[in-house]
Amino acid sequence: MISSSFMIQIPGADMATQFGTNANIGGSFLWKLKNNFIFELNANHIFGSKLKGDAAHIFDSIKTSNGMIINMHGEYAKVRTFERGFFVGFRMGYIINFKKPNPNSGLMLMMGAGHLQHKIRIENDGNNAPQIINEYKLGYDKMRYGLSLSQFIGYVYFSKSQVLNFYIGTEFYQAWTKSGRSWDFNLMKKDENKYFDVLYSLKFGWIIPIYSKAPQQYYFY
Numbered sequence: 001m002i003s004s005s006f007m008i009q010i011p012g013a014d015m016a017t018q019f020g021t022n023a024n025i026g027g028s029f030l031w032k033l034k035n036n037f038i039f040e041l042n043a044n045h046i047f048g049s050k051l052k053g054d055a056a057h058i059f060d061s062i063k064t065s066n067g068m069i070i071n072m073h074g075e076y077a078k079v080r081t082f083e084r085g086f087f088v089g090f091r092m093g094y095i096i097n098f099k100k101p102n103p104n105s106g107l108m109l110m111m112g113a114g115h116l117q118h119k120i121r122i123e124n125d126g127n128n129a130p131q132i133i134n135e136y137k138l139g140y141d142k143m144r145y146g147l148s149l150s151q152f153i154g155y156v157y158f159s160k161s162q163v164l165n166f167y168i169g170t171e172f173y174q175a176w177t178k179s180g181r182s183w184d185f186n187l188m189k190k191d192e193n194k195y196f197d198v199l200y201s202l203k204f205g206w207i208i209p210i211y212s213k214a215p216q217q218y219y220f221y
Contacts, residue, residue, distance in 0.1 A: 001029070001030040001031070001032060001207050001208065001209050001210060002027070002028075002029060002030075002207070002208045002210065003027065003028045003029075003030055003042075003167075003205050003206065003207045003208070004025075004026070004027050004205060004206055005024075005025070005026050005027070005028070005044070005203055005204065005205035005206075006023070006024070006025050006203070006204055006205070007023065007024035007025075007026075007044070007171065007201040007202060007203040007204075008021065008022075008023055008024075008201065008202050009021065009022050009023065009024050009046070009199045009200065009201040010199070010200045010201075011197070011198065011199055011200075012197075012198035012199065012200060013195075013196045013197060013198040014177075014195040014196050014197055015118070015195075015197035015198060015199065016052075016198075017052060017053045017054070017055075018051065018052055018053055018054065018055035018083075018120075018142065019048055019050065019051060019052060019055065019083045019118075020048060020050030020051070020052055021048065021050065022046055022047060022048025022050075022083055023046075023047055023048065024044050024045065024046050024047075024201065025044065025045055025047075026042060026043055026044030026045060026087075027042070027043060028040050028041060028042030028043070029041050029042075030207075032095070032104070036094055036095040036096075036097060036103075036104075036106075037092065037093070037094055038092065038093045038094065038095065038108070038110065039090075039091075039092050040090065040091045040092070040093070040110065040112070041089075041090055042087075042088070042089060042090075042091065042114075043086065043087070043088045044086060044087045044088075045084075045085075045086050046083065046084065046085035046086060046087070046118060047082065047083065047084055047085075048082065048083035049082050049083065050083070051081055051083065051120065054142075054186065055081075055120055055142060057186075058081070058120065058140045058142065058185075058186055059079070059132065059140065060186075061185065061186070062131050062132075069129050069131070069132065070129075071124075071126075071128040071129040072128050072129070072130055073128060077124055077125075077128060077129035077132075078124065078125035078126070079122065079123070079124050079125075079129065079132065080122075080123045080125075081120050081121065081122055081123075082120070082121040082123070083118065083119075083120065083121070084118065084119055084120075084121040085116070085117055085118030085119065086116075086117055086118075087114055087115065087116045087117075087148060087150070087173065088114050088115050089112050089113055089114015089115065089148065089150060090112050090113065090114060091110045091111060091112025091113075091150060091152070092110065092111070092112060093108060093109050093110030093111065093152070094108075094109055094110075095107070095108050095109075095156060096108075096109070102158060102160055104156075104158040105155075105156060105157045105158050106155070106156065107153075107154075107155060108152065108153070108154055108155065108156040108167060108169065109152070109153055110150075110151065110152040110153075111149070111150065111151045111152075112149070112150055113147065113148065113149050113150070114147075114148055114150065115145065115146075115147070115148065116145065116146060116147075116148035116173060116175040116177065116197065117143070117144070117145035117146075117177075117180070118143070118144060118145075118177075118197070119141045119142060119143035119144070119180075120140070120141045120142050120143075121141070122137050122140060122141060136185075138181050138183075139181065139183050139184060139185040140185055140186070141181070142179075142181075142184070142191075143179065143180040143181055144177040144178060144179055144180060144195055144197070145177055145178070145180050146175050146176045146177035146178055146195075146197075147175065147176055148173050148174065148175035148176075148197075149173070149174045149175075150171065150172065150173050150174075151171065151172045152169055152170070152171045152172075152203065153169050153170055154167055154168050154169010154170060154171075154203065155167065155168055155169060156207075158207075158209065165206065165207040165208070165209055166204070166205060166206045166207060167203075167204075167205050167207065168203065168204045168205075169203055170200070170201065170202060170203065171199075171201040171202075171203045172198070172199065172200060172201065173197075173198065173199040173201070174196070174197075174198055175196070175197040175198075176194065176195075176196060177194075177195045177196075177197050178191075178193070178194055178195065179191035179192075179193070
């Protein structure tokens with residue numbers, strides 16, 4: 001099966017101090033066995049626009065008294081910041097079916113592990129503020145990465161017509177992350193801290209099933 005999904009996510013733990021509510025789109029390949037066990041390879045893209053705490057003040061040390069950054073032309077630079085990230089991983093699970101509308105539908109439970117990474121995306125129109133572009137940008141983006149666990153609980157539905165197939169439920173991520181940069185301009189040193197990042201998600205996905213067929217038998221007389 002091939003699946004596409006969309007999630008609304010609320011960060012928790014250390015991640016909640018940097019980012020607000022974000023969204024997530026992704027895709028996965030699922031393999032369902034006849035005994036209702038499921039195996040999944042998935043990848044998701046995280047994106048948001050609300051920065052909080054220290055993440056909202058990463059340029060304070062290079063801003064003017066009125067909160068602006070000066071570009072190489074002596075003008076106010078146009079700078080935008082966003083949240084960006086991704087998750088890639090593997091999961092396995094099981095469908096507890098209710099017999100209706102068919103044996104493939106029911107309560108779906110999944111868990112697995114993977115790699116979670118997130119950062120602050122920095123955009124400077126015209127790339128004319130040298131203090132925040134190229135390699136200098138890396139000192140401000142707060143990129144973190146690490147091992148992540150994930151869990152999902154929800155309902156999966158396969159129609160008898162094989163046209164309408166979807167799932168909906170809640171998904172959770174817990175990640176043990178660290179800085180991926182050699183220098184942090186806000187700290188004026190490498191960030192050696194260890195972080196615990198959490199995401200709580202409401203997830204909806206649609207499924208394109210690929211059914212295996214028994215080989216046809218041919219008889220010759």
